Amino acid sequence: ATTHPLWPQIDKLTMEQLGYAQQGVEGGVWQLFAEEGEMKMYRRELEEGGLVVDPLKAVHQVRGATAHEMVHHFWSPDVRFEWDTSIEQMTVLDRISEDTLIFLQLHKRVWPTAQRDALFWSHIRKIPPSDPANGDAYDTWIVCNQSTDHPDAPKDEKVVRVDLTVCFVCQTFLDPPPAEGEAPTRDNLLTKITYCSVVNPGGWAPASVLRAVYKREYPKFLKRFTQYVVDKCAAQPINF
Numbered sequence: 001a002t003t004h005p006l007w008p009q010i011d012k013l014t015m016e017q018l019g020y021a022q023q024g025v026e027g028g029v030w031q032l033f034a035e036e037g038e039m040k041m042y043r044r045e046l047e048e049g050g051l052v053v054d055p056l057k058a059v060h061q062v063r064g065a066t067a068h069e070m071v072h073h074f075w076s077p078d079v080r081f082e083w084d085t086s087i088e089q090m091t092v093l094d095r096i097s098e099d100t101l102i103f104l105q106l107h108k109r110v111w112p113t114a115q116r117d118a119l120f121w122s123h124i125r126k127i128p129p130s131d132p133a134n135g136d137a138y139d140t141w142i143v144c145n146q147s148t149d150h151p152d153a154p155k156d157e158k159v160v161r162v163d164l165t166v167c168f169v170c171q172t173f174l175d176p177p178p179a180e181g182e183a184p185t186r187d188n189l190l191t192k193i194t195y196c197s198v199v200n201p202g203g204w205a206p207a208s209v210l211r212a213v214y215k216r217e218y219p220k221f222l223k224r225f226t227q228y229v230v231d232k233c234a235a236q237p238i239n240f
């Protein structure tokens with residue numbers, strides 16, 4: 001509900017992240033580090049207190065699924081284990097509203113670093129068609145994940161808490177548009193995706209290990225996730 005104490009932060013950060021995601025990657029600050037078909041992954045080198053927190057921005061586009069189908073599967077706790085191979089445990093600590101949950105997830109340990117967990121609110125929202133951010137898209141959806149505190153989150157000394165800000169922005173285009181008077185089919189669906197993340201790994205973790213992990217894991221994650229949604233929705237009625 002919009003009366004929750006976190007709501008002003010959720011609303012502000014979600015719209016800021018939308019703007020950040022829609023900024024181009026020109027100007028030389030972003031370094032292309034992976035490219036596979038339509039998927040391009042960029043990073044910026046940034047260290048905070050000797051820790052690698054390299055911001056990442058990935059752009060991709062896929063046919064056959066809508067922005068809503070993409071963001072729903074990214075946000076929903078019910079299918080998290082179907083695509084996210086980096087987590088060992090996941091709990092929804094709180095449902096702030098129908099579109100905002102608080103997740104606690106334990107990530108698989110990456111040797112030689114200590115095991116990490118993430119505690120964050122996750123907000124899903126359709127951007128109003130009147131919002132300029134919608135551009136010439138059929139529709140625009142966003143999920144924003146932001147680290148937060150929660151009284152019910154267990155504190156295990158052996159586990160290091162990461163600090164993350166993640167946004168997942170999807171836009172549906174009817175390309176090619178359906179024939180005059182015809183309903184769209186999945187062949188008319190083109191969805192453009194922008195995934196942004198800044199993750200501070202928390203405690204000690206060698207830069208070489210973190211950079212190796214995210215250079216290997218992120219391209220796999222985005223390809224795997226988008227293919228999973230396209231395959232899962234293929235035989236279903238289109239969910240705009």
Ligand SMILES: CC(C)(C)c1cc(CCc2ccccn2)cc(-c2ccc(S(=O)(=O)CCO)cc2)c1
Pocket residue numbers: 084086087105107108109110113115116117118145162164166197199200201205209210213214
């Ligand atoms: C590699 C790095 C970027 C630092 C990293 C390290 C770890 C913790 C696991 C880990 C990996 C490598 C080294 C140490 N710990 C988690 C994540 C992470 C968490 C969440 C999301 S999400 O997009 O919100 C999808 C929901 O799960 C994406 C990425 C990233």
